[in-house]
Structure formats: structure tokens, C-alpha cells
Amino acid sequence: MQNFISFNDVKDYTQLLNTALEIKANPFGQQDLGKNKTIGLLFFNPSLRTRLSSVKAAYNLGANCWVLNAGADSWTLEMADGTVMNGDTQEHIKEAIGVMSAYCDILGVRTFPKLEERDEDYNELMFNKVRELSSVPVVSLESATLHPLQSFADLITVAEYSGYKPHQNFDKKIKVVMTWAPHPRRLPQAVPNSFAQWFSKVDWVDLTIVQPKGNELNPDFTEGAKIEFDQEKAFEGADIVYAKNWSSYKNYGQTLTPEVDWQVTLDKMKLTNNGKFMHCLPVRRNVVVSDDVLDSEHSIVIPEATNRIYSTQTVFHEILKNL
Numbered sequence: 001m002q003n004f005i006s007f008n009d010v011k012d013y014t015q016l017l018n019t020a021l022e023i024k025a026n027p028f029g030q031q032d033l034g035k036n037k038t039i040g041l042l043f044f045n046p047s048l049r050t051r052l053s054s055v056k057a058a059y060n061l062g063a064n065c066w067v068l069n070a071g072a073d074s075w076t077l078e079m080a081d082g083t084v085m086n087g088d089t090q091e092h093i094k095e096a097i098g099v100m101s102a103y104c105d106i107l108g109v110r111t112f113p114k115l116e117e118r119d120e121d122y123n124e125l126m127f128n129k130v131r132e133l134s135s136v137p138v139v140s141l142e143s144a145t146l147h148p149l150q151s152f153a154d155l156i157t158v159a160e161y162s163g164y165k166p167h168q169n170f171d172k173k174i175k176v177v178m179t180w181a182p183h184p185r186r187l188p189q190a191v192p193n194s195f196a197q198w199f200s201k202v203d204w205v206d207l208t209i210v211q212p213k214g215n216e217l218n219p220d221f222t223e224g225a226k227i228e229f230d231q232e233k234a235f236e237g238a239d240i241v242y243a244k245n246w247s248s249y250k251n252y253g254q255t256l257t258p259e260v261d262w263q264v265t266l267d268k269m270k271l272t273n274n275g276k277f278m279h280c281l282p283v284r285r286n287v288v289v290s291d292d293v294l295d296s297e298h299s300i301v302i303p304e305a306t307n308r309i310y311s312t313q314t315v316f317h318e319i320l321k322n323l
Ligand SMILES: CCC[C@H](NC(C)=O)C(=O)O
Pocket: 187, 188, 189, 190, 191, 280, 281, 282
């Protein structure tokens, strides 16, 4: 594995899943791999899980790790080429990424979308600029349109809660429903795009995506998923309910306020096959999902967040072993 930016960087998802489950069972078994290696984490946006799980994953592998919050810890960066830098920016992204990638063996980067110009975000201008400037492999810590470390952790979690065992025949079909949910702010499409990209390809999953009409995701990522607009119908018989808010792809960046309440409630979870509730976190309690769902046996959001250590550790492992 060279870079880890999307599902397209995964040659064999079953092999990667099995590796992750093996690493999770023996998390300190590969400490020689990270010896004398450094993993750099660059954040242009806030984070809790990605930041902390990535540091832990690096340490589990015996690697060093540094973290930088662009613009807060560092100089104000100039992103545009050709700028006469006599204003508020002190350092150009060209030098900043060139230097940072000289200080590490793998560079993780988080760059959220602006949610203004769809082409700018969907061409991943910012992330691709960093990738071109980096002299070391790049791992997405969530880009404008995808969040592969989250989706990989979600796959590990769904596998664990579905009875999947590495190298054993698994002929079940798991009904996974990703549902849009309300949020007071306009959020990226990265997490749902990525979840759809991964789970529409898993042969033991039946993926349904349910959202208010007009709020469908980019079809480039949802091909193969069943698209629904009736939330309660979609929940019927679901084994996994994955909730997430996303702003409009069609009316780019706009938020939606549907007439009916799309919050995930206990009554809705009763329509499922005693389904498990998942969310990437952070979650707005009693907006996205009710307290009585999050505080019930339905919720596996903490095991899901815990698996962020092992999705990340596996990706670092797969890149480090080729260095
Ligand atoms: C992991 C989620 C990060 C981000 N969430 C917020 C609140 O910005 C999002 O929705 O993409």
C-alpha cells in the first residue's frame, strides 16, 4: 500500500479486514515495524478520534508521532500559487509540506471541504496539493469527500457484530442501513460518501441509503446501494443502522429541514432486527439520535470508535512494511 486515500487504495478488502482483526488481537506484536519511523499528523480542522487513535496506532507499532494543527500551531499558510506574500500569510504550503514530509515517514492529513464550490471540493484540490508536495506516503484523516479510516473501522465493527471470523466461510447477508439525520450545521458528505463507497462493495452486506428526497449523495459513491426515501420502511429488518448528517450534494452545501423528524429514536430502532446503532462521532444527542438509543444495548458507537485504533494501525502497518 502506497497512500490511503480511498477504498480504491485497497487491493483486497477481505485480506485487509483479516489483517486488522489479527492486529487487534495482538496490537503490540509488530513493534519492530515502527522502530526509528515517524508518523506526522497534519490537521487543518478539529478532531478527537482521528487525532488520538492515530497517535495510539503509531505508538502501538513502535513508531514516533508528531501532530500539527495548521495555522494554530504553525505559521499562517498560503495555499495559492503565485501569490505575492506581503499579506497575512507567512509560509507557503509548498515549503510547509516539503519540510513536514522531511520530518516523517508517513504524513496523515485532514482537510475538510469549504462546501462552497462543489468542483473545488470534489476535485480534492487541497488534499491533492498536499499529496503532490509530500515526499512520503499520505494517509487521509478525512478529506473533502472521503473518510477511509472511519469506513475501514466501520467495516471492522460491522464484521465483529455480524459473527464474521477471518478465513471462515461467511454466507450471511447483513442488512446495513445508512440514514440521513438532522444537524444544526451543514456537514461534509465525506463520511457518508466513504461509508457508501466501502459498504456497497462488501459482498456480505446489503446496503440501503435512506434520506429525504433531493438529498441523495453523489452517485459515484452510492452505485450498488438501494436508495430509499422512507426512513421507517428502510429500518424494517435492519441489522445495522448507521446515522449521519450530510449537507446537500445537489444544492451543494445547503442544509435540509424536512417536515418530518428524521432523528433516530427507540421506536424506529424497534422496527429493526434488534439492530445495532452506529455513528462516527461526534454526535449531537437528541438531534441526530435520542439519548435512549445511544444509552441502550442498540448502541455500539464506543466499540466503533475503539476500532479507529485498529483501522489506522493496519493502514500504517501496510504502508510501513513497504518502506
Ligand atoms: C468525523 C466527522 C467529522 C465532521 N463532523 C463535524 C461535526 O464536522 C463530518 O461530519 O464530516
